[in-house]
Amino acid sequence: MKRIRIKEEHCMGCRLCEIHCIAAHSAYRYDLVRTFKRDKNRPSPRIMIEQSGHTCFALPCRHCEEANCVKACISGSMTKDLQSGLVTNDSERCVGCWTCIAACPYGVITREGKKISVAAKCDLCGDKPVCVQQCPNEALVCDDQEEGA
Structure with missing residues (x-):
């Protein structure tokens, strides 16, 4: 990975x-x-x-093995590709609830920009x-x- x-x-x-x-x-x-x-x-x-x-x-x-952000995501926008191990966020599906931000133990997920209400990582x-x-x-x-x- x-x-x-x-x-x-x-x-x-x-x-x-x-x-x-x-x-x-x-x-x-x-x-x-x-x-x-x-x-x-x-x-x-x-x-x-x-x-x-x-x-x-x-x-x-860190693209965690057991990604808490993926588990916490209520819209299914945060996903983990099992083959590559890459954790990504689909900004089209993100509803800006910030559960992924709260769930990340490393604090590396943020709000995208100043006006857009989606997660960035x-x-x-x-x-x-x-x-x-x-x-x-x-x-x-x-x-x-x-x-x-």
Whole structure:
């Protein structure tokens, strides 16, 4: 299963992972200037930085084996693909009840943008997540790992 792994010792809290994630999921797809200057309904980052003093690390969705967010979802919009292990949210089906946010033990599901009432979470961006590609210190790594590893 594909996962984002964090090398905490390399993270400097620059938040470029958050910025590039926002741009990748915006209407302007990967255009930073247009995303931050023109997109009035800019999306939320699907990865977050936790920081306390000089210690910081990125916090993406863990795509849990037993995904509490999927179990809690009342509309069936939050699903887990059994083959890939990817937990996704169908924004068309999401009713904005926020039970997935309350159920996530890692706090990585958020409200999408400022005006849209749907949940947002890491979708791993296809082949290689943009947060991993854009991390200047290589603090984020995307790898396939066997279950239980």
